[in-house]
Amino acid sequence: MTSDRNAPPSNRQLLTLLGIFGGFIILALWLIWLAVDNIVWLIPPQVEQQLGAIIAPAYEKFAQPSPAQDTLNQMLDRLENNLPAANRQGRNYQVLYIPEKTINAVALPGDTIIIYAGLVAQAQSENELMMVMGHELGHFANRDHLRRLGRGILVQIALSSILGDSGALGGAVASAIESVSGAQYSQNQERQADDFGLILLEKTYGQVAGATDFFARMAAKSGGELAFLASHPSPKNRVVRLQSLIEKRNLKIGKLKPLPPTLAQNKK
Ligand SMILES: [Zn+2]
Incomplete structure (x- = not known):
């Protein structure tokens, strides 16, 4: 036809x-x-560090170099040595210790973990602080801290890193600072970070004593003044879940290490 x-x-x-x-x-x-x-996986560590270099000063002005900060960084180094190679390459994790009563720890883009004096003052062993830091390293490993910048900013960052245009990066940052301090992680992200922290704790000490201590102490507290409770899921559930993981994997529980003197001094 x-x-x-x-x-x-x-x-x-x-x-x-x-x-x-x-x-x-x-x-x-x-x-x-x-x-x-999946765009978070496209953002190379160098670009993240550029972003961090713009965000970190907003926090650095509250931090002071101090023996406590040095000690926390030495502790973080020990955890870092036990990280899987993929989470170590091109990274330079550091703690910024902020002498404020806030009970919280925050992972910032650019490998920086903010730890407030209030959180350290709550801790009663080195192990439980290590667990908290391991948890934050878990957020870095899963790039949660980038995810919570929000899709809009992520697209801008990814585009500016692909196009090599750092001007656009600067533009993305103003809004980034706001989302970093405010936003919350999902329950699933928190669970994965807890798992990551537990594995890291076990690798570092060969046992997991203290893994649930910090969260158990938080569960016993109540009240809106706890930034930690506002930005994290119910600590009681986390304790139960971590305990069942420890049992299921048959992880050893040994002795607790006391807080290093520079951190114990903090207590009032
Ligand atoms: Zn978390």
């Missing part, structure tokens, strides 16, 4: 074309959605 070649297409053909076209659009949208969800 060669005469049909130039005939107008039938409705059915149009519908088929429309269907294919629509399918492509849905597929494309779905791919973009997936890409944005």
Whole structure:
């Protein structure tokens, strides 16, 4: 039927074309959605460190070099030595110790962990502080701290790193500072960070004493003044979950190490 070649297409053909076209659009949208969800893995550590270099000063002005900060950094180094190679390469984790009563620890883009004096004052062993730091290293490993910057900022950061345009990076940062201090992680992100911390604790000490102590102490407290409780899931549930993990994996529980003197001094 060669005469049909130039005939107008039938409705059915149009519908088929429309269907294919629509399918492509849905597929494309779905791919973009997936890409944005995984975009954190496209942001290289160097770009993250550039971002951190812009964000960190907002916190650095509250931190003071101190024996306590040095000790926390030495403790962090010990954990770092036990990190999987993939989480160590190109990284330079450091603690900023902020002498404020806030009970909290925060992972900032650019390998920085903020630890407030209030959190250290609550701790009664080196082990439980190590668990808290291991948990924050877990957020870095899963790039949760980047995820919570939000999709909009992530796309900007990824684009500016692909295009090598650091001006756009600066633009993304103003809003980044706000989302870093405010946002919350999902329950699932917290669980994964707890798992990461537990594994790291076991690697570092060869046993997991103190893994649940900090969270158990938080569970016994109540009240809105605890930034930790506001930004983390129910500590009681975390204790129960960690304990069942410890049992299931048959992890050894040994002795607690006392707090290093520079950190114990903090207590009032
Ligand atoms: Zn967390």
